[in-house]
Amino acid sequence: MNIQDYILSGIIESYVLGIASPEDRAEFESVCASHPEVRKARDEFEATLEAYFMNHPGTIKPASELRDKIFAEINRTADDSPKRETIIAPIYPLQPVKRGWWRFVAAAAIILLLGSTVLNYYFFTQYKEYSIKYQELSSSQIQMASANQALQTKLQDYESAMNLMKNPAMAIIKMNSVPSSPSPNSLATVYWDTRNKDVYLLANNLPATVTDKQYQLWAIVDGKPVDAGLVEIKEGLSFIKMKNIQRAQAFAITLEKKGGSDAPTPAAMYVLGKVTG
Amino acid sequence: MAVQDLHSERELVLLLKEKNNKAFGYLYDNYSAALFGIIHQIIDDNELASDILQEVFINIWRRIETYDPSKGRLFTWMLNIARNASIDTLRSKNYQNSKKNQELPDDVNNIGSGTPIIQANIDNIGLRKILERLKPEHRILIELAYFKGYTHEEISKIESIPLGTVKTRIRNALLQLKEYLQ
Numbered sequence: 363m364n365i366q367d368y369i370l371s372g373i374i375e376s377y378v379l380g381i382a383s384p385e386d387r388a389e390f391e392s393v394c395a396s397h398p399e400v401r402k403a404r405d406e407f408e409a410t411l412e413a414y415f416m417n418h419p420g421t422i423k424p425a426s427e428l429r430d431k432i433f434a435e436i437n438r439t440a441d442d443s444p445k446r447e448t449i450i451a452p453i454y455p456l457q458p459v460k461r462g463w464w465r466f467v468a469a470a471a472i473i474l475l476l477g478s479t480v481l482n483y484y485f486f487t488q489y490k491e492y493s494i495k496y497q498e499l500s501s502s503q504i505q506m507a508s509a510n511q512a513l514q515t516k517l518q519d520y521e522s523a524m525n526l527m528k529n530p531a532m533a534i535i536k537m538n539s540v541p542s543s544p545s546p547n548s549l550a551t552v553y554w555d556t557r558n559k560d561v562y563l564l565a566n567n568l569p570a571t572v573t574d575k576q577y578q579l580w581a582i583v584d585g586k587p588v589d590a591g592l593v594e595i596k597e598g599l600s601f602i603k604m605k606n607i608q609r610a611q612a613f614a615i616t617l618e619k620k621g622g623s624d625a626p627t628p629a630a631m632y633v634l635g636k637v638t639g
Numbered sequence: 640m641a642v643q644d645l646h647s648e649r650e651l652v653l654l655l656k657e658k659n660n661k662a663f664g665y666l667y668d669n670y671s672a673a674l675f676g677i678i679h680q681i682i683d684d685n686e687l688a689s690d691i692l693q694e695v696f697i698n699i700w701r702r703i704e705t706y707d708p709s710k711g712r713l714f715t716w717m718l719n720i721a722r723n724a725s726i727d728t729l730r731s732k733n734y735q736n737s738k739k740n741q742e743l744p745d746d747v748n749n750i751g752s753g754t755p756i757i758q759a760n761i762d763n764i765g766l767r768k769i770l771e772r773l774k775p776e777h778r779i780l781i782e783l784a785y786f787k788g789y790t791h792e793e794i795s796k797i798e799s800i801p802l803g804t805v806k807t808r809i810r811n812a813l814l815q816l817k818e819y820l821q
Contacts, residue, residue, distance in 0.1 A: 370814070372811070372814055375813035375816065375817055376810075376813060379718075379785055379813070380723070383790065383791065394709075394710075404711070405712070408711055410817070410821055411714075411715070412712060412714040412715070414820045415676065415677065415714070415718070416670075418768065419672035419673045419675070419676045420676035422675070422676075424675040424689055425689060428689055428692065429664075429667055431693060432697065433660070435693070436660075436663065436696075436697060437660070
């Protein structure tokens with residue numbers, strides 16, 4: 363190829379003005395790279411063209427606000443583009459953080475639920491335990507209360523018994539076992555208030571009765587037995603209030619049918635005691 | 640071309656590649672009028688040409704990394720960005736429709752007839768002024784190739800002249816143009 367002919371072929375102008383075909387452009391670029399004189403000719407035409415355009419910009423000028431508009435745009439994109447790398451980095455962590463936020467809430471909810479379940483179970487077990495303990499305490503308290511009441515009753519019994527024994531007007535008639543007694547070691551005591559004639563019985567030692575039998579106290583008045591009441595034997599040391607007896611020379615206890623008899627059964631006499639003085 | 644010029648252009652390009660706002664401001668102040676003229680020669684609409692100029696400068700800003708000084712001057716690179724953007728707009732459907740609505744009959748007739756399609760208000764801008772001095776058969780080819788962006792093959796069809804003739808005429812037109820430029 364004759365380089366001078368090539369330079370004058372119009373390719374330089376075609377290339378610079380952008381109207382050369384892609385094949386011509388490629389060829390021109392490779393020729394430029396290997397032939398400095400072609401490149402020099404190109405440079406010269408470019409300079410000429412630039413100078414011409416710079417000196418003949420035309421009568422219509424771009425609006426002055428266009429400069430600001432372009433600057434605003436490039437600064438917006440300049441803000442974007444460097445940040446596109448830096449933003450993408452923060453945005454990526456931001457995405458997981460966003461997702462992570464929900465994850466965190468979900469995780470927190472699950473943890474709370476699990477925690478709540480565990481606590482519920484714990485408190486329920488505690489509650490059951492305390493409920494049982496409360497019932498135990500409550501029943502033992504009831505037991506204690508009833509025991510206390512029993513003690514109170516007993517104490518009252520003892521107090522009243524003590525009062526009876528302390529009473530200076532009280533006549534004490536000891537009733538020993540009679541020879542014919544079914545239980546030879548039987549013993550009972552009558553406390554007889556000489557002022558108001560009230561009779562109290564203390565069963566010191568009387569055998570336990572069968573269900574359809576009952577002890578009965580008799581006052582012997584002028585040789586005749588007078589019913590002085592049925593003996594309701596209670597546990598412990600207790601004075602049993604009997605019927606009021608105005609006069610009597612002796613007292614005796616027989617075992618009678620339940621509800622008592624009108625007249626004593628002589629064979630069933632356990633104890634007998636004479637009123638002294 | 641002065642050494643000083645080359646030196647400053649190299650520096651300018653370097654600063655632009657570093658996204659230096661001041662350098663870009665200098666670039667705009669220095670070249671916007673010339674580039675606007677280049678656009679306006681192709682797009683005879685002030686508003687549209689302004690939009691294109693904006694697009695061109697944004698593209699320069701964004702694509703400065705792709706500029707290769709071994710393939711030509713910065714101005715040539717920018718000229719081609721401006722010309723290509725203008726021709727893209729020229730060929731866009733919106734533009735075609737708006738033009739058809741405005742001046743359908745004349746435009747259609749003018750393309751084939753060899754009569755200048757040059758509007759009065761852009762007559763005296765940049766290359767247009769030189770174009771007037773070319774022979775009509777040369778002028779129309781430059782018009783179609785440079786201002787309308789047609790390939791040689793397309794021009795051959797439009798003008799119904801052989802491809803070889805198109806090439807020869809364009810070559811002669813360009814050499815003529817070069818002389819007038821100096």
